[in-house]
Amino acid sequence: MVRSDAVTGSLRVGFLVTAWLALVVSAVVFGITHGQAELQDDAETALAAAGVDVDDLSFDGRDAVVVVAEERRAEVAAVLGGVDGIRSVRFAGTAAVTPEPTPTSGTSTPAPSAAGPVATSSTVPTGTPYLVASLRAGAVVIEGAIPDAEAAARLDAIAQLVYAPYLENRLEVDPSLDAASWVAQAPVIVARLPIVGTSSIDVRGEEATLSGLAPTEIRLAQAAGAMQQALGPGVAFTNDMIVTGFTPPFVHVEAPGDGTVTLTGVMPNQEVLDLIAGTAIEVFGAEAVTNDLVLGTRVDSTFSLYRLPLTFVAFSAVPQWEVTIDDDLITGALRGGATFASGSSQLSPQLLELMPVAAGILIRNPTLGMVIEGHTDNIGGDDSNLRLSIARAEAARAWLIEAGVEPEGVVAVGYGEERPIGDNSTSDGRAVNRRVEFLLGPVDAQGGQ
Secondary structure, eight states: OOOOOOOOOOOOOHHHHHHHHHHHHHHHHHHHHHHHHHHHHHHHHHHHHOOOOOOOEETTTTTTEEOOOOGHHHHHHHTTTTTTTTOOOTTTTTEEEEEOOOOTTTOOOOTTTTTTSSSOSOOOOOOOEEEEEEEEETTEEEEEEEEEEHHHHHHHHHHHHHHSSSSSEEEEEOOTOOTTTTTGGGGHHHHTGGSEEEEEEEEEEEEEEEEEHHHHHHHHHHHHHHHHHHHHHHSEEEEEEEEOOOOOOOEEEEEOEEEESSEEOOOOSSSHHHHHHHHHHHHGGGGGGGEEEEEOSSSSSOOHHHHHHHHHHHHHTOSEEEEETTEEEEEEEEEOOOOOTTTTOOOOOOHHHHHOOOOOOOOOOEEEEEEEEEEESSSOOHHHHHHHHHHHHHHHHHHHHHHTOOGGGGGEOOTSSSSSSTTTTTTTHHHHHHHHHHHHEGGGGGGGG
């Protein structure tokens, strides 16, 4: 399994508030500047998926400008007309062609603009619960109405862990609606979207349609299988996802403990590259960041790329750490920072600030599991330290389960004082030894721990 020698990091309350505000500002700026390039990326993806080649494609705001042979213009207009957010298609030297909007009527809920390709029903019959959740460029929009207030509350809590701050939740509770077999599973349904970076689920009554862009047939099967399992056997499931053939991105970020941060990897577009590098510079300082990120060709835009800047904020007070995203599998290490009080298994406020990062990763990656190791300093007897280390690991596991992580995916073990990372002869060394470490890897590898 992939190891992460992870020990929790320290976040002062004042710093956290400042960093979070900075991140929100970055999110607003990113939302303003990346729309046009996002359309470019989606348009190129749609054309590639349809097997349509053009000589040149650019954007003037939301208007696509295309250079292509005249006999292929109708085909190009049809493909780009299905890309959400494109206002018109203009061919060099011709007038603009405005794509026809999808007709809607009654109480229909068309796909939100933050989504990609979505297949939706045109109406929602009276009394029918429905859920439409759409993910694109790291942001999710959730709409619908269900009769279960508890399920709606759990959905919001899960969505906050997985998607915040790029989240718009407009789900309503209507107790008068009919029952549906999937309603209790609504939180899990929403959490499964990030298996591919652009995806939408439309559930109405006992029918559901999954749509979006998968880089490979394998990833498409993973997304469809996980979603169908979440929906349950009572729901008629349609899979309308498109395979793009794109390659996965790669990124490795390392802070070796000397105050510097190095970024390496292959990015899908300039906007994602700028988002990751720009946030790193904003959080750590330009003089501390080495940016070796490069652009690739036909590289997939995965959800994890858009979450990486949030880890910069969370890890900024930790002296030594690293994170790798390879084929959308997240691994890493976190060493130093927030620890437990002597003799205590209660999670510290600083540690509690970092737990949502682990929860969000596990909830949105159902194929991942985690082993939590508890450790102590050398004060006290061997037996009491072993019991204390287990209690610390169990406390972290209980927090994750309460947050919505599946219990089967988290294992707690204790090692007492056997594995120090600091000098037990000093108070500072003993402090860093009072810790938990998180080992992240595929679920089928957890049994070997």
